[in-house]
Amino acid sequence: MNSARLQHLIPGTLVLLLALTVVWLSFTREPAESFLFPRLISVVMLALAFWNFVRAATGLAKVGTGFTASLLVTIAPGVAVMIIFIFFLAKQFGFYVSSTIAFVAIYAIYDPAPHSDPKSWAKRVGVAIAFMVLMYGLFSILLKVQTPRGMFF
């Protein structure tokens, strides 16, 4: 089995398992009236998921580029910052401080300018602060909408 077929088999299997779970939950949970529509949709979903799985297993599902090791390595740091920012920083530090940290981190990770150059760091921090000042003016002063609060603001 080649790598492309194996890759397509992973989402195919995951979606099939999800469809099986949805069918099982739809037909076993009560009250039945509440699951009338889920039952209808889940059966169609299972049929399509099975069809998709068969296509993936036989090598017919070729749409989509899939993942390469280099793609995963490139996106991993950014995705990690994203997850840390949303699940931890935003709640702990508040929206503006955490957003500034995440902004600088993402900019630094993907900025082609050398990390050893203090000027590039000054630019990154400056751009992040300018953007957040703009956001603060827009959200907190002009629109007066609530943002996630933490130990800072």
Next chain:
Amino acid sequence: MEFLNHLGGVFEPVAFLLLLGGTIGGLILGATPGLSPTMAVALLIPFTFQLEATQGLILLGAAYTSTVAGGAVSAILLKIPGAPANIATALDGHEMAKNGQGAKALHISFLSSGIGGVIGVLLLIFLTPVLAQWALAFGPSHLFWMAILGVTVIGSLDSKSFVKGLLSGCLGLWLSMIGYDDIQGAQRFIFADALTGGINIISALIGIFAIPQVIEMFAKGRIASSISSLEVEKQSIWASVRETLGYKRALSIGTVCGSVIGLIPGVGGQIAGLLAYDQARKFSPEREKFGSGYAEGVVAAESANNAMVGPSLVPLLTLSIPGSPTAAVLLGGLLIHGIFPGSDLFDNHPKVAWTFINSMLVGQILMVIFGIWIAGYAAKVAKIPNPIMAAAVLVLALFGSYSIQQSMGDVYIMLGLGLGMFFLEKFGFSAAPLVLGLILGPIAEANFIQGSMIATAGDGTLSYFFGGVLNLFLIALVIASIAYSFWASIVLAKKTAPKPEVTK
């Protein structure tokens, strides 16, 4: 001519300022590759919470119109279409810019967009009230089939694989069922606390459209921007107006193609632009000039993709069926303000409905004026480095999803759906049918339950849902949309199949 009674609403100070801001902002966002019109409108929704319904819709409508047109700037000057709708524009537009006719290409592009857009909105003005009244004849079974049709059409046409397209639609329908059931209050598919209140449509839209784009920007890695913008020389606007109006055939083809395609749910501006370009080339006596920097190609593509905008809102405003992902986002914006499309919108909220539609008409004119004026600056914005754009979109996505209900749960759902969508997109699953399923799910379910109750008291489920001319017509359309995609996938598979080697 009721729309004329509400024209003044567009020129109220706050409304007009929002229209202006939405138009200029939309032009800049549209010119930025990677920021699609759908994503731009989704990110703008949280900014409308503090506004009145009319004002909020004016902002969203202006952004929708001008992002589609703004995409032409980067298509012409950078050869990077700002949105899929501008792919056809790049074919001749960039060649014109390379030949030293960048300003002329931009002028012609915005003027054609404006002409196509005005005709498209006029179609919206005259068709919508008639269809909204006709929609009163729709019962629960018809609305159920309409919702299913919305998902199958977009699932089969918007996806490269129709099985994955339909499966994406089913995933969206399933996601819409998560939370408490409306009738019995039963818990359905609640796997985590954040899902107790169900999936909020706006945070889901932000996640599905914004997060995969952010990760795609990450995927470009630490590469210095190699985008080079062509210089724009001065050009007389009146000469461009005269030239644009001279391309009557391309304008007519573009406007007709865009308007018709806009009315079909799920087809979208990309196909409108490419189809109009192709037809204009076929009917042109100078077809060999297409692709080498011929203004007629720009006229056809741009008049089509903006003529599509108005008609794409007809199914949304009459039947609550969004015809495109951007229309689905606008539906979310309407629902947030407690307004339900259909005859209710025109009977009970005529000011909201007509001021919104009128604003799209005035917005087309503003879009032409400001498009021509700021096109050169917008191209500079398009060169903002990827990491800055990715970080800014991520911050706006967090803010947007949080501000709906001040709940971090919505933010987690936004991120979860976004990461999931990025993974699925890599394997050919499509965001548009998933979003349509998510939005149309509650409409389909409510009408399915209501229809089942009527059927139980009457002739039975089978004859209620499968009887009557309108039901059969809608079912035939559902089957036709699936059958067409199935046939198209077989044809494509035959075309792309490796040819057997010839043995000597």
